[in-house]
Amino acid sequence: MVNTRFPGFGTPRSERWSMSRLNRPSPLWGSNGITFGPDERLYVAQFLAGQISAVDATTGEVEVVVPADGPVQAPDDLAFGSDGSMYIADITPQRVWRRSPDGEFTLLSEEIRVPNGITCVGDRLFVNEMRPGGRVVELLPETGEVVVLADGLAMGNAMQQGPDGSLYYPHMMTGQVWRVSPDGGPAQEVADDVHEPVAVRFDHDGALVVLSRGLTGIVTRIDPDTGRRSTIETGVAGMDNAAFDRENRMLVSNYGSGGVTQVDALGTRTVVGRGLHGPFGVAADEAGRVYAGDHFRLADGDLVTGDLVQPVAGGACHGVAAGCGLVHITSMHGDVRTFDPATREVRMRVEDLAEPTGIAITEGGLLVAETGAGRVVHIDDSDAVTPIAELPHPVDVAVDDEGSHYASDDSLGAVVRIEGGSVVTVVDGLDQPQGITVHEGALYVVEVGTQRLLAVSPTTGETRTEAESLPVGLPPGIQRDDPPPTLFPPARPRPFAGLTTTPDGALLLAANGEGTVLRLTPATLTRPLREAGSAQR
Structure with a gap:
């Protein structure tokens, strides 16, 4: 897989997953003057x-x-x-x-x-x-x-x-x-x-x-x-x-x-050719249709054809979640919106949050990582906002089949479970964990600092490397400290490598290093993570 945006990335590899792109890499990361x-x-x-x-x-x-x-x-x-x-x-x-x-x-x-x-x-x-x-x-x-x-x-x-x-x-x-x-x-x-x-x-x-x-x-x-x-x-x-x-x-x-x-x-x-600026958050609805938060637009496409097309809603799109015929979007500038693809209508849910990033659908509403405020919040069906946990820098959230809530924190280097207002560490010592999702009972985490995909046992914290050399984050040797988002002057989006599970059991990864969405399908029958024992890193 050849990178066309930045030099310095290796070739993605995995013994457990087959990887394919849903769109072509973007040679230009936006084009202005x-x-x-x-x-x-x-x-x-x-x-x-x-x-x-x-x-x-x-x-x-x-x-x-x-x-x-x-x-x-x-x-x-x-x-x-x-x-x-x-x-x-x-x-x-x-x-x-x-x-x-x-x-x-x-x-x-x-x-x-x-x-x-x-x-x-x-x-x-x-x-x-x-x-x-x-x-x-x-x-x-x-x-x-x-x-x-x-x-x-x-x-x-x-x-x-x-x-x-x-x-x-x-x-x-x-x-x-x-x-x-x-x-x-x-x-x-x-x-x-x-x-x-x-x-x-x-x-x-x-x-x-x-x-x-x-x-x-x-x-x-x-x-x-x-x-x-x-x-x-x-x-x-x-x-x-x-x-x-x-x-x-x-x-x-x-x-x-x-x-x-x-x-x-x-x-x-x-x-x-045109392409994706990020992508950042990524989601798939019940029909398998893919949505990607791409800053100036919400890109959507068919999972089979992989055709990611032009804007359909909003701006400063970052995190994305899809379900029940609706798409929920966080904006870097502080709002959460719900988009109806059938009617093309956008409903403003919440404004003035501090840099919301990851978003997930949960019972009775939405779970959002409010990165700039250092907290995870719940937004109910009446759009009331309730803080449920405090963390240094949460970037993504996930919900398992039992309704348990999880969050990744890239400055803490950890994935945590939120239980009744308390924060329980599932795994720590990670290097910039960002996108997280639940797949067949395990947590999957994009570790941007090492460009790896990890599977994590939610009960023991045991980890296993699922894929390596992923084109996420900035390539080696490049570091940037972007200021907080503002409208004047306009700010660049904070990097975010989102991850989601599709209805047919695949994973979708926002490969923002090259401007693609990667689809990962199981290549072999993999054993489940052990419920006990030492972590494998």
């Missing part, structure tokens, strides 16, 4: 990955240019100067960087709030802010001085200089396109009632092209002289940015599911 570089390759900023890749637009070959272990943490847009320097809007730490042609990084500014849209005009550098009340500024690279050109932006994003010399940019919150002179003066509204604008670009004919971030992938073309509009629906949900090649073909990036797609009035062509 894109632009052609001096070498005519397409450079892609990947906010979620913390890296920048270069893509051959003809072959789709991807090469990581700015790796995830460098100084840039969350690149959202990028531009090239006349000398070949790369300028990067590092959105979450709120920094702007220059990367010289020889690869040296220089921090230019920490004074621009939520920097996103970035563009070069000759030797001049301009940045806008993706926040309510944001600004368009000129940043002087040699001194770090910030010159404000416009303010009051309703969330700016990808911008570009137009044929008239002005800088054009979207107001994402109000559906408008505005412009301002690089030399100052009043900002002017250019277009109103544009469908969910996220990026403003000009093709080589001088036409104004506005991308929508919506589900239907609308592209609006505006004649700059007459204001006449035309639109196409590309079907590319969650577009983020665009670049035009030498032949005036438009290539678009996708914040919702990554990848790069060529789009025009006749259709689309895949340059780099």
Whole structure:
């Protein structure tokens, strides 16, 4: 099994389980700002990955240019100067960087709030802010001085200089396109009632092209002289940015599911395939349909075909549980929702939890690991929240056939059972245990620190290694300390390798190191874990 997202992972192996992917690995861990570089390759900023890749637009070959272990943490847009320097809007730490042609990084500014849209005009550098009340500024690279050109932006994003010399940019919150002179003066509204604008670009004919971030992938073309509009629906949900090649073909990036797609009035062509950002939580309903929490979307698919498709509910999706025709979702931003696939309706259950992660269905409601608050809570059918246990950092929960509650804690390095408000250790000494599930009377645990799947006896704590070299977590040598989740600036999702049991006796693992869901089916008749004796590690 070949990893295409990060180097450093081995080949997953198991003597007890056969493993297969339900979807293809994702070469790009999201795709945001894109632009052609001096070498005519397409450079892609990947906010979620913390890296920048270069893509051959003809072959789709991807090469990581700015790796995830460098100084840039969350690149959202990028531009090239006349000398070949790369300028990067590092959105979450709120920094702007220059990367010289020889690869040296220089921090230019920490004074621009939520920097996103970035563009070069000759030797001049301009940045806008993706926040309510944001600004368009000129940043002087040699001194770090910030010159404000416009303010009051309703969330700016990808911008570009137009044929008239002005800088054009979207107001994402109000559906408008505005412009301002690089030399100052009043900002002017250019277009109103544009469908969910996220990026403003000009093709080589001088036409104004506005991308929508919506589900239907609308592209609006505006004649700059007459204001006449035309639109196409590309079907590319969650577009983020665009670049035009030498032949005036438009290539678009996708914040919702990554990848790069060529789009025009006749259709689309895949340059780099879309895929999963995580996945994080994973679940299967009674019919075997798979659901994966994937931050910007809830991905769903058929267990047989393994087709993981586009968004169906919510945002910041993390943990997932499915049953009785409903799908329950935790959000990194603190809410728990219930989605009905039949009606496509979403019901808000609870808000303002502290970083809820794992979720499970239990008698009379839902069990949730409220990671940020250090507790496990029960949500009943009337949406009342009751704390049932305190732990340092719980990340997942599970319920067995007798109704017993279990939780994993990655900082404690343990899996515990919750009994009447008390916490009983089932097994400790683990290295970042995350996803847990119950299968044929045993607990199964994803030990992210060792990239193993363990089976644990709930009565004795005896453990057995079920699979090794799993593509979960970050690859060797890369460490990241992400800040707590916020909306402004946007935060990356906390890594979470979910695990679940399917109705037909398989396991599903969220292989977030490569962007797949792994299905594990029994390869041999395995003996049950002993009810007594020493642990096997």
